[in-house]
Amino acid sequence: MKILVLADVESKYLWDYFEKEKLEGIDLILSAGDLKPQYLSFLASFSKVPILYVHGNHDDCYDTQPPDGCIDIENKIYVYKGVRIMGLGGSIRYKKGKNQYTQKEMNH
Numbered sequence: 001m002k003i004l005v006l007a008d009v010e011s012k013y014l015w016d017y018f019e020k021e022k023l024e025g026i027d028l029i030l031s032a033g034d035l036k037p038q039y040l041s042f043l044a045s046f047s048k049v050p051i052l053y054v055h056g057n058h059d060d061c062y063d064t065q066p067p068d069g070c071i072d073i074e075n076k077i078y079v080y081k082g083v084r085i086m087g088l089g090g091s092i093r094y095k096k097g098k099n100q101y102t103q104k105e106m107n108h
Contacts, residue, residue: 006031014043028052028080029047029051031070037068054087
């Protein structure tokens with residue numbers, strides 16, 4: 001299974017210079033956070049594979065503006081072709097903000 005994993009920075013290779021063929025052979029797309037919902041929605045409009053995402057530590061907007069055509073796996077287990085994928089987003093707390101956790105919070 002080929003999984004395309006994306007995070008943090010929107011790739012111009014996929015967004016600005018998009019060609020459908022670039023996603024050929026990809027079975028699943030996984031966003032590990034901090035990508036604009038518009039970017040993920042754009043990919044979903046061209047892709048025929050599931051796009052899964054978790055909330056990154058800078059993803060305040062996903063609650064009010066989730067990416068269209070994508071599957072939120074935050075704190076869930078998603079099974080795809082027999083492979084279990086657990087969604088755990090955010091980061092270790094380094095300042096005040098959403099989607100950041102202390103070690104104690106991560107252990108519970």
